[in-house]
Amino acid sequence: MSSVFRHSDGLGLKISRVWTLAHATFTQLIRMKILFFLLFFCVLVVGSGFAFSVINPEQQLGLLKTVSLGTLQIFSLVIGIVSTALLLPKDMEDRTLYTILSKPVPRFEYLVGKLLGVLLLIGGGLIIMDLVLSVVIYARQGMVMQETLRALEFNGQASPETMERLKGIVARQGLTWEMHWAVLAIFLKAAVVTTLALVLACIASSTLFTIVVAVCAVIIGHGEHLLREFFLHPYLSGQLERFAALAFAMIFPDLSQFDIVDGVVAGESVPLSAVLDMVGLATLYVGGHLTIAHLLFVEKEL
Amino acid sequence: MSEIPPAVSVRHLSKVFKGNLVTGPFMAVKDVSFEVKVGEVYGLIGPNGSGKSTTMKVILGLLAPTKGDSSIFGKSSTDVTSRRDVGFLPENPYFYKHLTGLETLLFYGRLSGLSGANLKERAQAMLKLTGLESAADRRVGGYSKGMLQRLGLAQALVHDPRLLVLDEPTAGVDPAGSRKIRDLILEMKQRGLTVLVTSHLLEQMQEVCDRVGIMAHGKMVREGHLDALTAVENQTEITLENASEALLAQIEQLVKDSGGDTRLVSSGKPRNTLERLFLDATEDKS
Numbered sequence: 098m099s100s101v102f103r104h105s106d107g108l109g110l111k112i113s114r115v116w117t118l119a120h121a122t123f124t125q126l127i128r129m130k131i132l133f134f135l136l137f138f139c140v141l142v143v144g145s146g147f148a149f150s151v152i153n154p155e156q157q158l159g160l161l162k163t164v165s166l167g168t169l170q171i172f173s174l175v176i177g178i179v180s181t182a183l184l185l186p187k188d189m190e191d192r193t194l195y196t197i198l199s200k201p202v203p204r205f206e207y208l209v210g211k212l213l214g215v216l217l218l219i220g221g222g223l224i225i226m227d228l229v230l231s232v233v234i235y236a237r238q239g240m241v242m243q244e245t246l247r248a249l250e251f252n253g254q255a256s257p258e259t260m261e262r263l264k265g266i267v268a269r270q271g272l273t274w275e276m277h278w279a280v281l282a283i284f285l286k287a288a289v290v291t292t293l294a295l296v297l298a299c300i301a302s303s304t305l306f307t308i309v310v311a312v313c314a315v316i317i318g319h320g321e322h323l324l325r326e327f328f329l330h331p332y333l334s335g336q337l338e339r340f341a342a343l344a345f346a347m348i349f350p351d352l353s354q355f356d357i358v359d360g361v362v363a364g365e366s367v368p369l370s371a372v373l374d375m376v377g378l379a380t381l382y383v384g385g386h387l388t389i390a391h392l393l394f395v396e397k398e399l
Numbered sequence: 400m401s402e403i404p405p406a407v408s409v410r411h412l413s414k415v416f417k418g419n420l421v422t423g424p425f426m427a428v429k430d431v432s433f434e435v436k437v438g439e440v441y442g443l444i445g446p447n448g449s450g451k452s453t454t455m456k457v458i459l460g461l462l463a464p465t466k467g468d469s470s471i472f473g474k475s476s477t478d479v480t481s482r483r484d485v486g487f488l489p490e491n492p493y494f495y496k497h498l499t500g501l502e503t504l505l506f507y508g509r510l511s512g513l514s515g516a517n518l519k520e521r522a523q524a525m526l527k528l529t530g531l532e533s534a535a536d537r538r539v540g541g542y543s544k545g546m547l548q549r550l551g552l553a554q555a556l557v558h559d560p561r562l563l564v565l566d567e568p569t570a571g572v573d574p575a576g577s578r579k580i581r582d583l584i585l586e587m588k589q590r591g592l593t594v595l596v597t598s599h600l601l602e603q604m605q606e607v608c609d610r611v612g613i614m615a616h617g618k619m620v621r622e623g624h625l626d627a628l629t630a631v632e633n634q635t636e637i638t639l640e641n642a643s644e645a646l647l648a649q650i651e652q653l654v655k656d657s658g659g660d661t662r663l664v665s666s667g668k669p670r671n672t673l674e675r676l677f678l679d680a681t682e683d684k685s
Contacts, residue, residue: 121506191493193495195461199564201511399462
């Protein structure tokens with residue numbers, strides 16, 4: 098079906114209008130106190146990273162990163178799904194959408210504005226948390242160094258080799274660039290899931306539907322490699338199951354491509370090419386989802 | 400010289416909603432045609448479910464027509480640019496509760512392409528026009544229904560449109576608020592704006608509309624100038640002031656004596672409307 102809602106010359110994507118919508122969405126979410134609640138929750142979790150009993154310095158710093166980055170991941174996915182699932186139907190129910198779209202606002206701009214508002218919130222939250230986490234880890238690695246040094250000196254084990262080993266642990270598990278790349282990967286994954294939720298919100302008749310299906314998509318998206326294996330190895334299953342696996346693998350984004358947190362916690366390095374790959378893949382997913390959302394929304398009868 | 404296009408033109412409009420497997424498709428509007436001329440106030444009236452709101456949504460480009468088309472000042476309603484000249488007030492409007500009245504107007508002004516000092520001036524002017532200056536810095540979440548309605552009117556007017564589309568502008572508003580909105584519509588008319596309005600309050604429509612279209616079951620059943628539609632052709636009304644009983648008796652006798660089909664249908668004191676009584680009683684006399 099061809100689109101009946103045309104964009105005209107001079108009314109192409111206008112940044113100021115998109116920004117107006119994004120800003121309104123951002124402030125709406127801020128004033129709903131979603132961000133503050135989740136940031137408070139994250140700070141609590143980061144704080145709790147100090148509370149676990151640990152055996153060695155490597156474990157102390159690794160545990161802090163695992164808990165913190167894991168929380169940030171959940172926080173960004175929850176905000177992305179819930180905000181998107183809530184905002185679009187709410188605008189329709191409240192008829193705010195009517196007053197917005199009765200202005201010279203193309204529907205695509207409305208979608209981009211809403212999406213940008215949610216991503217600003219997630220991005221802003223992640224930047225703040227990244228800064229907090231960096232300060233905490235920096236402070237923690239200093240404390241761990243001092244405590245371990247004291248213990249080594251007390252036991253008479255402070256040899257140059259032991260000292261080097263300790264510095265190596267801190268260099269890998271302390272504050273590294275890789276940790277920031279992990280936060281970027283969390284943001285990219287959240288952006289992909291948010292745009293997927295936007296697609297769902299354009300066809301859904303209820304907020305609950307969007308949330309449930311988006312959560313299912315997140316679960317499936319993390320198991321894409323299993324689906325691919327299922328499809329590529331005929332001896333694992335029947336024809337029907339294989340094609341079902343292929344269909345799922347094609348519909349849902351491969352979120353495991355953004356899973357670098359475990360590697361970062363394990364002290365692995367993240368090459369720049371891997372980061373660029375993630376950015377490129379996320380751009381493709383976001384662009385694809387946005388295009389589908391637009392095609393659905395432009396035909397939607399309000 | 401080229402002919403000025405009508406403010407609104409609806410031609411053979413039909414709208415079918417798909418429905419679901421149980422209910423099947425539903426035809427909300429059937430072959431409706433009408434025009435709203437530049438500068439006039441046109442009332443679209445009809446019972447609930449008659450297709451008024453669907454027609455309005457098609458005019459505003461919120462719904463796509465199944466058949467036929469509609470245009471605003473000669474531009475197709477499906478063209479986003481046609482909305483540059485339109486201000487729309489939906490029935491029972493809600494706005495972002497987290498914004499203040501002023502922020503709301505700035506938001507809609509920006510969406511309409513206004514910016515800088517011009518935007519601020521327009522927003523302030525609209526707050527003044529709708530009597531919301533004192534509530535400009537209050538969150539919209541705390542506004543009464545009448546205030547929301549006036550804010551809705553302000554956002555519809557903020558970009559100085561040539562056409563104002565009002566869907567049940569006085570729904571749920573008390574008589575004083577309703578009167579204010581009606582006065583604003585008349586003021587807009589005097590300023591040369593074209594107004595397309597729907598309402599259930601026929602008495603109010605009668606006061607503001609130049610022409611009306613009556614819709615029922617998705618069809619336009621009557622359309623024309625209000626005077627022509629409402630006049631009882633074979634009756635004449637005379638209103639006298641300070642007439643004595645004797646004079647009234649003389650007039651009555653004169654009618655009887657005139658013979659033919661002429662007869663006095665009614666006589667008595669004209670009634671004040673309940674609305675006028677309400678407004679007189681509740682108006683601040685201080």
